[in-house]
Structure formats: C-alpha cells, structure tokens
Amino acid sequence: MLQARTSRGSLGVWQSSVAAGRKAGRSSSSTSWPLSSRALTRAGASVPRDGGSGEGKRSVEALGVADTLEKVGKVGALEPVKTAAKQFRLSFATRPAKKQRVVVLGTGWAAARLAKELDMATYDLTVVSPRNHMVFTPLLASTTVGTLDFRSVAVNIRTLQPALGMQPNNFFTAKAKEVDPERQVVICQADGKEFEVEYDKLAIATGAQGSTFGIPGVEEYALPLRDVKDASAIRDKLVKNIARSQIPTIKESERRRLLNFVIVGGGPTGVEFAGELSNLVKEDLSRLVPQVSCSVRITLIEARDILGMFNPDLRLYAARILSKSGVEIVKAQVKEVKETTVVLSDGSEIEHGLLVWSTGVGPTPFITSLPFGKSKDGRLAVDDFLNVEDLEGNPVENVFAMGDCACNNLNPLPCTAQVAEQQGKWLSSYVNDVNAEKEAEDAEPQPFRYTHLGTMSAMTTGSAVTDLGGGSGTPQLSFSGFLSWLTWRGVYLTKLGNIQNKIYVVLNWATTQFMGRDLTRW
Numbered sequence: 001m002l003q004a005r006t007s008r009g010s011l012g013v014w015q016s017s018v019a020a021g022r023k024a025g026r027s028s029s030s031t032s033w034p035l036s037s038r039a040l041t042r043a044g045a046s047v048p049r050d051g052g053s054g055e056g057k058r059s060v061e062a063l064g065v066a067d068t069l070e071k072v073g074k075v076g077a078l079e080p081v082k083t084a085a086k087q088f089r090l091s092f093a094t095r096p097a098k099k100q101r102v103v104v105l106g107t108g109w110a111a112a113r114l115a116k117e118l119d120m121a122t123y124d125l126t127v128v129s130p131r132n133h134m135v136f137t138p139l140l141a142s143t144t145v146g147t148l149d150f151r152s153v154a155v156n157i158r159t160l161q162p163a164l165g166m167q168p169n170n171f172f173t174a175k176a177k178e179v180d181p182e183r184q185v186v187i188c189q190a191d192g193k194e195f196e197v198e199y200d201k202l203a204i205a206t207g208a209q210g211s212t213f214g215i216p217g218v219e220e221y222a223l224p225l226r227d228v229k230d231a232s233a234i235r236d237k238l239v240k241n242i243a244r245s246q247i248p249t250i251k252e253s254e255r256r257r258l259l260n261f262v263i264v265g266g267g268p269t270g271v272e273f274a275g276e277l278s279n280l281v282k283e284d285l286s287r288l289v290p291q292v293s294c295s296v297r298i299t300l301i302e303a304r305d306i307l308g309m310f311n312p313d314l315r316l317y318a319a320r321i322l323s324k325s326g327v328e329i330v331k332a333q334v335k336e337v338k339e340t341t342v343v344l345s346d347g348s349e350i351e352h353g354l355l356v357w358s359t360g361v362g363p364t365p366f367i368t369s370l371p372f373g374k375s376k377d378g379r380l381a382v383d384d385f386l387n388v389e390d391l392e393g394n395p396v397e398n399v400f401a402m403g404d405c406a407c408n409n410l411n412p413l414p415c416t417a418q419v420a421e422q423q424g425k426w427l428s429s430y431v432n433d434v435n436a437e438k439e440a441e442d443a444e445p446q447p448f449r450y451t452h453l454g455t456m457s458a459m460t461t462g463s464a465v466t467d468l469g470g471g472s473g474t475p476q477l478s479f480s481g482f483l484s485w486l487t488w489r490g491v492y493l494t495k496l497g498n499i500q501n502k503i504y505v506v507l508n509w510a511t512t513q514f515m516g517r518d519l520t521r522w
Contacts (some may be wrong), residue, residue: 099124102431103186103199105176107134107157109417110402111205112497113424116160119432125163126170126197128188129206132157135228137417138456138492139505141272143231144238145280146517150228152504155497172197176206179370181396201398201431204370204380204388205424208361208404208415217337222357225269234356239521241353242285242292258353259296262342264334265358266302267309268457271318273356274300275459278325283461284517298326299350301342303333307465309414309455310478314465317480321459361415367405372396375407382406384447386427400427413450422450456488464488 101124104111112134115127133154142148157171158164164171174190185196210226212218223237224230241258244250250258261277263270277298285293300306300322306329307315319329330350336343342350363378373381373389380388380401387395388406403420413419426448434445454468454477464485468477489509496502 100200101126101198102201102203103128103197104203104205105129105186106205106207106403107131108205108207108403109134109137109420110424110427111203112155112157112160113421114203114205114402114428115157115164117425117428117432118161119428120161120163120169122432123201124168125161126172126199127157127161127164128172128174128176128186128197129157130173130175131227132171132173133228134160134497136492136496136501137226137269138495140225140228140231141269141276143228144225144234144273145276146235146519147276147279147512148505148508149518150232152501152508154228155501159498159500176366179204179399181371181390181399184398199398202400203427204367204399204401204405205403205420206364206366206405208367208379209364210357211360211362212357213359215334215337217339218357221337221339222264222355225273225356225358234354236521237354239519242289242519243521245292245295246289256295256297257340257351259292260299260351261296261354261356262299262301262350262352263356263358264301264342265360266300266304266306266329267358268307268455270300270302270356270358271306271322271457271459273358274298274322274327275325275463278322278327278460280517281326284519287516288519296326297328299328299330299352301330301332301334301344301350303331307457310457310465310467311476314467314478314480318457318459318465321463325460361404363405372399372401375409375412377407379405379407382408384408384411385430385445386423386448402427411450418453419450423448456484456491458485458488461485 099122102118103126104115105128107115107127107129111127111129115125118125133156136153136155139148139153143150143153163169172188172190174188174195176186177189177194178187179185179202180187184200184202185198186202188195188197210224223234225234238261245255245258263274277296281293281296281298285296305315305319306322307318310318322329330344332348333345334342335345335347337355338349340351342352342355344350363374367380368374368378370380371391373391373393375381381393382388382401383395385395386400386402386406387397388399388401390396402423404415406423407413430445430448452469454466456464456466458464462482462485463480464487465480466478466484466487493502493505496505
C-alpha cells in the first residue's frame with residue numbers, strides 16, 4: 001500500500017494551523033494528530049465557513065489541505081500543494097518498479113558467466129539445470145585417474161552468484177522440457193512433475209551432447225567425458241578393471257582385454273586423457289602393481305591428425321610424446337562398437353576393457369524440439385546479438401542462446417569453453433546496459449565479437465603444446481615442452497571459478513607429485 005507522509009514544510013504548516021485553532025478556542029479533540037485525509041475532510045466540513053472571522057478562514061484553509069490530501073492520496077502524485085499560508089510539497093513512499101526476470105537454462109561456461117555478472121539490482125534471476133555446478137572442463141581428464149579430486153573442478157552456481165540463495169531469485173534442479181515464446185514460459189520437469197517458469201528474458205545455454213555419428217553400439221558400450229559424473233564412471237571402471245585383472249582365476253586373454261584402454265577422438269580431451277592414463281601407468285601403477293603396469297595398453301583412435309586445430313609442428317610433437325609414453329595412435333574410422341571390441345573401417349578389431357568416446361558434439365533432443373530456427377548442424381540459429389531466430393529467420397528479441405547449443409550461420413564458431421565464456425560475458429554486459437539505458441539514444445549497441453586467445457593441451461607430465469593468439473589481427477605464438485606445460489597449468493589455475501577451487505587444485509597437484517594418485521574405489 002502507498003503510505004502518505006508529510007515533509008517538514010507540510011508539518012510546519014499543519015502545526016501552525018493547529019496552534020491558531022487552539023488560540024481561537026477550538027477543542028483539543030478536534031485537532032489531534034494524526035488524522036486521515038477523509039477524517040480531516042469530515043472535520044473541516046463540520047466547521048462553519050465564516051468568511052469574516054479568522055476562525056472561518058483557518059477552517060477553510062484546513063479544509064483545502066484536507067481536500068488536497070485526499071485527491072493526492074487517490075492518484076498517488078507528487079506535486080506542489082498551495083495554501084493561503086505557504087506552498088509545500090507532499091512526499092510519498094512509492095512502491096519500487098517490478099524488476100524483469102532473467103531465466104537461464106544451464107550451468108555451463110556461458111550460463112555461469114552470465115549468472116555471475118548479471119546486475120542483480122536490475123533483474124531477478126532464475127537458473128534451471130539438472131546439475132547445481134559449473135564444471136571446469138579443461139581439467140576434467142585429470143580427475144579420471146586421481147590427479148585431481150572431483151570437487152576441485154566443480155564450482156557451485158550459488159557460489160558464483162550468491163543472490164540465487166535469496167528470494168525472489170531461484171535455482172531449480174530440474175530439466176527444461178519446452179519453451180513457449182508466446183506465453184513467455186519455460187516448462188520444466190523435476191521428480192516426474194512439470195512446472196512453469198515465467199521469463200522476461202530467456203538465455204538458453206544447455207550445451208550439447210557427444211555425437212555418435214550414428215555408429216551402432218556407442219551409446220551402449222562407450223563412456224563419454226563431458227561431466228563430473230562421466231569422469232566418475234570412467235575412474236570407477238578403470239580401478240575396477242585393474243582390480244579384476246589381478247584375480248588368480250581370470251584367464252590371460254580376459255586379463256589383457258581388461259587392461260586395454262581405448263580412446264576414440266584425438267582432440268584436446270582425448271589427448272589429455274591418454275596422457276593422464278600414461279602418467280598413471282608410469283608414475284603409480286609401476287610402483288604399486290608392477291605386474292599390471294607392464295600389461296596395460298593405451299590406444300588412441302583418430303580419423304585424421306590428432307590436435308587438428310594446432311599448427312603442424314605442434315601436432316607432430318604431441319604425437320611423438322604420446323608414442324614415447326606408450327600410447328598407440330591408430331589413424332582410422334570406427335565402424336561399430338561391440339561389447340568387448342571396436343570394429344574399424346578396414347574390418348580389423350581392437351579389444352577394449354574401457355572405451356572412452358571423445359569425438360564431436362551434436363544438438364540435444366531439447367534443442368531439436370524448440371520452436372526456433374536451426375543451423376545446418378541442428379543447433380539454434382542466432383544473430384550477431386545472440387538472439388535466436390524464429391522459423392522465418394527473424395530475431396526473437398527477448399530470447400538468447402549461447403555456447404555449444406548456438407550457432408551463427410554467417411560466422412560459425414567452434415564448440416569450446418573459450419567461445420561460451422566470451423558469449424556469457426558479452427550477454428551479461430549487453431542486457432545490463434540495455435536495461436540501464438546507459439547508451440546514448442543515437443548510439444548502436446555493439447554485436448558480439450569473438451576474440452581467439454589461443455589453444456593449449458597437455459600430454460604427459462612436463463609436456464604440452466600451446467598456440468597463443470591467432471585471432472583476427474593478432475600474431476600467433478606457438479611453443480611446446482616444459483614451458484608450455486607450466487603455461488597450461490598457470491593459465492587454467494587462474495581461470496578457476498574461485499579461490500577455494502584454486503587451493504584445491506594446488507594441493508592436489510602437490511600431493512600427486514609427492515605422494516602419488518588416489519586410486520580408491522568407493
């Protein structure tokens with residue numbers, strides 16, 4: 001409710017009027033304070049308006065003030081009020097304007113950066129995601145072999161944006177099922193029940209899923225490496241296979257198969273996982289279970305050159321380092337995946353006890369089902385301002401898409417954490433500036449422009465490759481070896497979400513170096 005209060009000036013006028021009334025012999029009961037505007041009107045109307053007497057004049061003034069109070073109370077206006085005595089201003093405590101609600105779908109790189117930097121004095125925020133944390137994917141491979149703990153690479157979304165713990169902001173552990181752009185609602189599902197979330201602005205950043213390219217058996221027998229739960233499943237099976245291989249009654253052929261670790265995909269994730277496996281064998285298994293370490297076989301399958309986004313010299317260096325570390329690189333395409341073998345395009349088969357699938361990405365069923373335009377590869381089509389397009393190619397002003405689930409057809413970008421983070425940072429600045437009207441009326445908002453900062457990938461301990469720069473107008477600096485490995489660790493350490501995770505990672509690296517990796521299986 002709107003509540004009226006008088007300024008110092010108005011109180012002075014009223015007190016003067018009261019004092020004058022008392023001198024004229026008015027009773028104290030008729031001048032008691034405070035009175036409502038309606039009570040004042042009734043009180044003033046009961047006094048005879050004798051234009052010849054001072055008491056009548058004062059009564060007319062009181063009636064005028066009361067009438068003005070009642071009128072202003074009805075319209076809620078703030079304007080000067082004139083009386084015969086003096087002019088004063090009525091001041092009202094008005095209800096603050098309702099803030100717009102921004103709904104963010106996902107907690108990946110783009111979504112987390114947007115939620116972190118959104119102006120919470122301007123917007124209400126709702127985040128919807130089946131997971132309550134952001135994953136620092138460049139270090140995810142290290143968690144599969146115990147180099148890092150899982151909590152070291154996961155940052156709670158409420159840590160990044162503390163306002164999510166306070167109403168009217170919300171975080172819902174749920175999956176987004178549908179988007180209704182006409183009603184401006186997102187239909188979500190949790191525990192088998194559906195509910196709706198209204199939005200004024202919607203940011204879709206639900207990411208992508210690993211692409212199987214329609215190869216039979218991948219979903220049934222291969223493990224992806226995109227999330228903490230994926231890394232946990234890989235680590236569990238890895239440790240389990242090592243334990244089973246030591247059982248006395250197991251056949252030698254089965255023992256060899258259990259210790260055959262196969263990775264499909266020669267990008268940074270596949271290469272780093274192969275390097276972590278090699279480190280585990282050389283630095284820990286050779287000390288703890290030497291009879292197992294000598295039987296481990298690591299195979300990396302890639303249809304083209306590994307690390308294809310790096311310059312040729314760095315690709316050759318990476319291949320040479322992995323080969324020296326015991327990783328067999330097979331240049332072939334996978335035709336089929338069976339329970340115990342991988343069938344290649346030439347008909348040959350490779351046995352596997354653990355198969356990790358780390359190839360390209362594709363759209364999720366949720367993205368495919370949305371009533372918006374799509375790019376050639378099935379992702380959401382966006383313009384230069386990250387607005388999604390409708391089915392006719394027109395931008396939808398209050399719906400945005402970022403990260404692996406979005407693609408600008410005129411300027412397609414790779415599905416990397418670097419792209420997603422820059423998009424989240426730009427969109428937070430864009431929506432903050434638009435709502436705050438910080439730009440001049442004749443100024444045009446600047447569209448999103450991606451700046452390529454470089455690419456890094458680590459192989460074994462002390463070995464990495466680094467391409468710095470290489471974007472438009474920036475020179476490219478390439479180097480490898482121990483300095484590159486230190487750079488890789490230093491850059492990703494500074495990029496971690498908060499000081500807590502940085503401490504975790506430093507301690508994990510130290511304990512791994514001096515005390516070995518943790519191979520405990522729960």
